[in-house]
Amino acid sequence: MAEVILNSVIKSFGTKRALDDVSMTVPDGSFVVLLGPTGAGKTTTLRLIAGLEAADQGEIRIGGKLVDGMTPAERNVAMVFQQYSLYPHLTVRENLAFPLKSPLLRTPAAEIVSKVNAVAEMLRISHKLDNKATALSGGEMQRVSIGRALVRNPQIYLMDEPLSSLDAKLRSDLRIELKNIQANSGATLLYVTHDQIEAMTMATHIGVLHEGRLVQFGSPRDVYERPVSLHAAQRLGQPRINVLPASLFPAAPRSAVSMGLRPEHIRQGAGEESFVNRVERLGDQTRLHLLFRGHPIVTVTDPHTALSEGDIVRIEPVDPLYFDADGMRCA
Numbered sequence: 001m002a003e004v005i006l007n008s009v010i011k012s013f014g015t016k017r018a019l020d021d022v023s024m025t026v027p028d029g030s031f032v033v034l035l036g037p038t039g040a041g042k043t044t045t046l047r048l049i050a051g052l053e054a055a056d057q058g059e060i061r062i063g064g065k066l067v068d069g070m071t072p073a074e075r076n077v078a079m080v081f082q083q084y085s086l087y088p089h090l091t092v093r094e095n096l097a098f099p100l101k102s103p104l105l106r107t108p109a110a111e112i113v114s115k116v117n118a119v120a121e122m123l124r125i126s127h128k129l130d131n132k133a134t135a136l137s138g139g140e141m142q143r144v145s146i147g148r149a150l151v152r153n154p155q156i157y158l159m160d161e162p163l164s165s166l167d168a169k170l171r172s173d174l175r176i177e178l179k180n181i182q183a184n185s186g187a188t189l190l191y192v193t194h195d196q197i198e199a200m201t202m203a204t205h206i207g208v209l210h211e212g213r214l215v216q217f218g219s220p221r222d223v224y225e226r227p228v229s230l231h232a233a234q235r236l237g238q239p240r241i242n243v244l245p246a247s248l249f250p251a252a253p254r255s256a257v258s259m260g261l262r263p264e265h266i267r268q269g270a271g272e273e274s275f276v277n278r279v280e281r282l283g284d285q286t287r288l289h290l291l292f293r294g295h296p297i298v299t300v301t302d303p304h305t306a307l308s309e310g311d312i313v314r315i316e317p318v319d320p321l322y323f324d325a326d327g328m329r330c331a
Ligand SMILES: Nc1ncnc2c1ncn2[C@@H]1O[C@H](COP(=O)(O)OP(=O)(O)OP(=O)(O)O)[C@@H](O)[C@H]1O
Pocket: 013, 014, 016, 017, 018, 036, 037, 038, 039, 040, 041, 042, 043, 044, 045
């Protein structure tokens, strides 16, 4: 497995700068999740590392080696796309075995059989091994795509929203499987998602991209608790962080223009009066949708709360985050 280093990487498409001076070290054996809104440059980052695009400027190193000019095969990376990419005329077994049959690898036949079986079992597609790829559901095809990356032993795995087409149950199972695979094999994994539960549960590090720039790189906890900007703060947390004028509650620092209050940073029962707009019972938690001086606020409360729509509840902020006029955190 290997470390990946991007050093001042720039990539434009026509006049559009997709990556703007990105430097990042993906440590050996880490699980790095890239977060960012659509168009932030996440997929471009993966494609540059894979060798499917060339950088305009800057360096990319995999395992210490400069990879400029190397083909995707020479880089020995396995990429899983959001959209499954299988050979339709081959069976599931043949699709899974395909990467191992590369003349470069010279994998013994018995090893191919055992690897294919092990991966099929893990992804729960053993019963479909003899089906043609076209005779599978979307979720099954995506599992085969993931399987094709897992049978190999690449230097790094690059995955672009690999679970987004799966149903919720399978997604949560595979989240755990992928995390286990990474933890047990010591694989280096770079993973793009819009799903913050995936980001929080799987990542050892999160990279936040915004308009082609890497604005923060740190542990999930770091990014959640100490976001560098309002933008980074909004990438994590469900319900989302409440963004309010800084002056709404007392004690804001001078430079602060807005305050960010995560749902758990609102203490109930003390402070200012707020109106309960809606009580949303989700089973394991109950969300309160409040209206405070004309501003909507979402917080979480006791699942069995007696509060109901139209009630008044007192709230006060605990450890709010403050941001300046440029959206950078100032306290
Ligand atoms: N082949 C291309 N030709 C032209 N523009 C491109 C190409 N690939 C990417 N771009 C542009 O580069 C920018 C970054 O795109 P990229 O796909 O990396 O974003 P992303 O963060 O992965 O977004 P999404 O979450 O929608 O996948 C976007 O403005 C996109 O339109």
